Amino acid sequence: MTSITAPEATHTHAWTATAPRPWRRFFGRWADGVVLGSILWFSISMATYLVDPLAGDRLVAFLYSAPGRLLESLMTLVLVAPFSALLISLTGGTPGKWMFGVRIARPDGRRISYGEALGREFQVIVRGYGLAIPIVALVMLWRSKERLESTGRTVWDPKAKRTVTYRNDGPWQTVLLWVGGVTVVLLVIALQVLARMPV
Numbered sequence: 001m002t003s004i005t006a007p008e009a010t011h012t013h014a015w016t017a018t019a020p021r022p023w024r025r026f027f028g029r030w031a032d033g034v035v036l037g038s039i040l041w042f043s044i045s046m047a048t049y050l051v052d053p054l055a056g057d058r059l060v061a062f063l064y065s066a067p068g069r070l071l072e073s074l075m076t077l078v079l080v081a082p083f084s085a086l087l088i089s090l091t092g093g094t095p096g097k098w099m100f101g102v103r104i105a106r107p108d109g110r111r112i113s114y115g116e117a118l119g120r121e122f123q124v125i126v127r128g129y130g131l132a133i134p135i136v137a138l139v140m141l142w143r144s145k146e147r148l149e150s151t152g153r154t155v156w157d158p159k160a161k162r163t164v165t166y167r168n169d170g171p172w173q174t175v176l177l178w179v180g181g182v183t184v185v186l187l188v189i190a191l192q193v194l195a196r197m198p199v
Contacts, residue, residue, distance in 0.1 A: 015103055017166040020152055022145040024100040024166060024177075029124070031096030031184045036083055037076040038191060044079075073132035077125045085117035099180035101167030104157075112162060123156035 041063075049056030062068040087094045092103045092111055104120075106112055112120070125131065130140035148154050157164055167173050 028096040028100035081121035088117040
């Protein structure tokens with residue numbers, strides 16, 4: 001009996017931390033934006049090129065223009081939201097959240113529905129990222145961090161509906177933080193290099 005319950009106790013203990021960890025949440029979402037966003041934009045670009053090469057050229061040209069760069073963050077957040085919501089409803093997290101040790105669930109421990117997860121994602125885009133508008137986004141992110149640290153909750157995770165727990169600090173989480181951070185930074189550098197290569 002001990003051999004059966006011990007793994008469960010260890011697993012439960014690993015996600016019992018509730019003290020706010022705003023930077024873990026921020027970098028977990030950033031990692032998802034970089035990884036999932038890159039996959040989605042690559043897929044959209046390739047599909048566009050297959051249908052109409054000229055349209056593909058125009059899409060890429062727009063993304064690297066000044067207006068395109070201003071809109072890219074918002075478009076990425078919107079594109080990634082349905083996929084992040086699906087993963088959260090199925091597993092309680094996303095690749096970035098798992099790597100940085102963040103889990104979302106109902107207060108009773110059950111997973112939230114896809115509709116709840118999708119609504120949460122769009123609340124984050126509007127109330128957390130300020131629609132990715134320069135300066136506004138920084139102000140909104142800072143205010144969200146301050147609220148999380150002072151109350152233990154964000155406006156998009158009301159106490160009656162959602163609970164956010166964290167993987168406890170320790171060697172395993174430290175390794176994941178470093179691996180996740182280095183991987184995302186290298187991916188960003190690789191994308192910047194590819195963007196400057198002649199086609």
